[in-house]
Amino acid sequence: MDANTWWVLIGTALLGLSSGVLGCFAFLRKQGLMGDVLAHAALPGICLAFMITGAKNSFLFLIGAAITGILGSLCINWITRYSRIKEDTALGLILSVFFGLGIVLLTQIQHSNNGNQSGLDKFLFGQSASMVASDVQWMAIMAGLLLLMSFLLFKELKLLCFDASYGQSLGFSMRGLNLLFMTFLVIVVVIGLQVAGVVLMAALIVTPAAAARYWTEQLSTMVWISAVMGACSGVIGTWISSFGYNLSTGPLIVLAATMMFIISMMVAPQRGLLSRLVRLMKTRRELAREQHINSIYTYMEKEQVLKVSLLDLQTQYPISTHVLSQLKEEGLIHMEEDHQDIWIGFTETGWKAAYDTVLTNRMLEMWLMHEADLASKLPNGEIVSKDSIPEHLVPELQKLMIQHQCEPKWNPYDSNQRMKERVVSP
Amino acid sequence: MTDYWIILTGALVASACGFLGCFLILRKMAMLGDAISHAVLPGIVLAFLFSGSRDAVPMLIGAAIFGLLTTIIIQTLRGQGVQSDAAMSVTFTALFSIGIILVSLFTRQVDLDLDCVLYGEIAYVPWDPLKLGGMDLGPRAVWLIGAAFFISLVVITLFYKQFKLCAFDPALAAAIGIPVTFFHYLLMGLVSLTTVASFESVGAILVVAMLIVPAATAYLLTDRLSVMLGLSIGMGTTSSLVGYWIAKLLDASIAGCMSVTAGVLFLLAFLFSPKHGVITRWWIR
Numbered sequence: 001m002d003a004n005t006w007w008v009l010i011g012t013a014l015l016g017l018s019s020g021v022l023g024c025f026a027f028l029r030k031q032g033l034m035g036d037v038l039a040h041a042a043l044p045g046i047c048l049a050f051m052i053t054g055a056k057n058s059f060l061f062l063i064g065a066a067i068t069g070i071l072g073s074l075c076i077n078w079i080t081r082y083s084r085i086k087e088d089t090a091l092g093l094i095l096s097v098f099f100g101l102g103i104v105l106l107t108q109i110q111h112s113n114n115g116n117q118s119g120l121d122k123f124l125f126g127q128s129a130s131m132v133a134s135d136v137q138w139m140a141i142m143a144g145l146l147l148l149m150s151f152l153l154f155k156e157l158k159l160l161c162f163d164a165s166y167g168q169s170l171g172f173s174m175r176g177l178n179l180l181f182m183t184f185l186v187i188v189v190v191i192g193l194q195v196a197g198v199v200l201m202a203a204l205i206v207t208p209a210a211a212a213r214y215w216t217e218q219l220s221t222m223v224w225i226s227a228v229m230g231a232c233s234g235v236i237g238t239w240i241s242s243f244g245y246n247l248s249t250g251p252l253i254v255l256a257a258t259m260m261f262i263i264s265m266m267v268a269p270q271r272g273l274l275s276r277l278v279r280l281m282k283t284r285r286e287l288a289r290e291q292h293i294n295s296i297y298t299y300m301e302k303e304q305v306l307k308v309s310l311l312d313l314q315t316q317y318p319i320s321t322h323v324l325s326q327l328k329e330e331g332l333i334h335m336e337e338d339h340q341d342i343w344i345g346f347t348e349t350g351w352k353a354a355y356d357t358v359l360t361n362r363m364l365e366m367w368l369m370h371e372a373d374l375a376s377k378l379p380n381g382e383i384v385s386k387d388s389i390p391e392h393l394v395p396e397l398q399k400l401m402i403q404h405q406c407e408p409k410w411n412p413y414d415s416n417q418r419m420k421e422r423v424v425s426p
Numbered sequence: 427m428t429d430y431w432i433i434l435t436g437a438l439v440a441s442a443c444g445f446l447g448c449f450l451i452l453r454k455m456a457m458l459g460d461a462i463s464h465a466v467l468p469g470i471v472l473a474f475l476f477s478g479s480r481d482a483v484p485m486l487i488g489a490a491i492f493g494l495l496t497t498i499i500i501q502t503l504r505g506q507g508v509q510s511d512a513a514m515s516v517t518f519t520a521l522f523s524i525g526i527i528l529v530s531l532f533t534r535q536v537d538l539d540l541d542c543v544l545y546g547e548i549a550y551v552p553w554d555p556l557k558l559g560g561m562d563l564g565p566r567a568v569w570l571i572g573a574a575f576f577i578s579l580v581v582i583t584l585f586y587k588q589f590k591l592c593a594f595d596p597a598l599a600a601a602i603g604i605p606v607t608f609f610h611y612l613l614m615g616l617v618s619l620t621t622v623a624s625f626e627s628v629g630a631i632l633v634v635a636m637l638i639v640p641a642a643t644a645y646l647l648t649d650r651l652s653v654m655l656g657l658s659i660g661m662g663t664t665s666s667l668v669g670y671w672i673a674k675l676l677d678a679s680i681a682g683c684m685s686v687t688a689g690v691l692f693l694l695a696f697l698f699s700p701k702h703g704v705i706t707r708w709w710i711r
């Protein structure tokens with residue numbers, strides 16, 4: 001790699017870092033498309049800066065772009081506040097009108113024979129390969145400033161993301177903060193325009209943040225992950241494009257970020273697709289196991305037998321032999337095969353497990369039937385679920401079960417089991 | 427004659443987009459047009475690579491496939507719990523990047539000008555006529571966009587009630603047995619068709635502008651969907667007429683001027699709409 005590639009590498013890493021940090025806040029405020037809008041709204045500013053000064057200076061372009069970008073975001077605020085237009089419509093409206101204006105100005109510049117306008121349209125698609133040391137130094141200063149500001153204002157920005165009205169009531173000027181945040185975002189977008197171009201800037205804002213969201217529920221962690229992912233995609237993109245093959249850096253950076261997003265979506269521990277799939281399978285397995293125990297118990301209770309034939313059971317309940325053999329391995333049931341049928345009975349531990357399961361299920365049923373009457377017994381808003389039935393509710397529910405004659409009638413914990421005397425053994 | 431064709435193309439794009447834009451705005455998916463018009467790039471490049479010509483039909487098919495693919499990916503991501511704006515930007519930027527990389531990988535085979543694909547020039551429309559048996563039938567773009575407009579007009583008229591209910595209250599629509607998902611994809615299909623048919627000849631920016639701005643203007647002027655549809659078409663056509671005139675006057679980009687004119691019309695409605703205008707409400711108070 002030559003010296004210039006190193007500069008580009010540093011530049012894209014810095015860009016990824018700062019856009020990753022700010023992107024988190026934009027993402028959480030559901031303003032993921034704001035990056036796209038601001039990038040488009042920068043065009044008239046860049047053209048105006050060129051028309052007024054006649055100079056091709058990155059810093060002047062930045063100021064022009066920042067002015068129209070902030071104006072655009074203000075317009076979006078006004079439109080959503082003072083009319084019934086929704087935010088997504090306002091975003092698209094400002095994007096297309098501002099960009100249209102930019103194109104009009106661009107054609108004006110081209111038609112005014114102003115010789116050296118050729119660099120302007122490079123801003124549209126990005127030209128990271130042409131970055132030189134001075135560009136990177138300038139970018140580094142801006143990125144450093146942005147990172148410092150977001151570090152200092154972290155608490156305020158957090159408030160802005162999660163509960164703006166609470167922040168307002170604490171005495172923070174949320175409108176001012178919003179404007180400040182938009183300014184940060186505009187600066188990052190304008191820096192990024194040089195690297196990624198108008199269209200792909202949106203990705204640098206959103207994609208690392210969306211990927212980071214999969215890994216954590218904590219904003220500070222999310223910002224770190226997103227920053228690292230942004231920086232990594234910048235480095236990877238630049239690195240791949242330095243191989244030659246005439247591949248431009250911007251799209252490669254975006255694809256690197258997208259790959260990270262896809263990987264995060266798949267394998268993230270809590271929210272990832274794979275872990276959700278595993279959880280789903282586990283729940284299914286547990287539910288099936290419980291259903292089987294329940295079915296066998298209920299059948300025995302109803303028919304007053306201690307052993308059931310698989311064939312009879314299957315006429316009434318959906319039974320899978322796979323789950324049955326699993327139960328047998330756990331030592332909950334024993335199965336005796338004769339020449340045409342399988343006889344199923346509970347073991348000692350099986351009886352207890354079955355009784356507990358059935359009892360909980362029926363108590364829950366009672367709760368669901370009488371939820372409205374019993375709600376007053378739960379003053380602290382406790383939750384009744386399969387895993388936790390509040391202690392003081394149990395006698396009430398047992399009374400109801402007896403009333404409805406659905407208390408589990410085989411009680412393995414009770415020595416004088418009420419039902420056992422009436423049992424007709426098979 | 428050239429002027430006439432350009433204005434007709436502009437008006438057709440405005441009508442086709444403005445018509446569908448109403449539904450997009452009501453379903454809060456206004457940015458979808460933007461997403462689609464960028465995400466179809468790989469489809470165009472692939473079609474170009476396979477057919478080896480700049481013929482419109484394969485390109486249209488390639489673009490339409492990727493347009494639908496975009497909406498499907500966005501919908502799937504949203505189904506996975508990704509918030510809507512992020513799902514959109516992640517999808518379209520990724521597809522657009524793939525498109526750009528394909529272009530740069532096959533530069534020698536693909537003679538595509540990116541600027542032209544994305545910011546297509548409406549001024550060139552009259553120089554690309556549709557010829558049938560030696561007869562000049564007028565610009566190809568007019569036929570293409572006209573056909574797209576006609577198809578969406580027919581589909582929407584046939585299922586007007588269903589689309590209306592899906593736009594305003596999808597939950598109720600689902601409850602009374604309307605296949606909401608099917609109508610969602612039908613609408614998305616129409617949007618991709620219209621976007622793809624128009625943007626190759628007039629540029630992405632005009633398509634996005636016409637999808638959103640006239641419909642938003644109409645939304646401020648009326649409370650009835652049928653009136654809104656009519657007004658949106660009217661607003662779009664007006665902006666393409668006035669925009670063309672201004673572009674002639676200033677010697678500037680036609681698509682840009684049309685978008686800006688639509689923006690000015692929106693500003694007027696925003697300020698002076700009889701019911702929702704900022705100044706009107708202030709005056710009444």
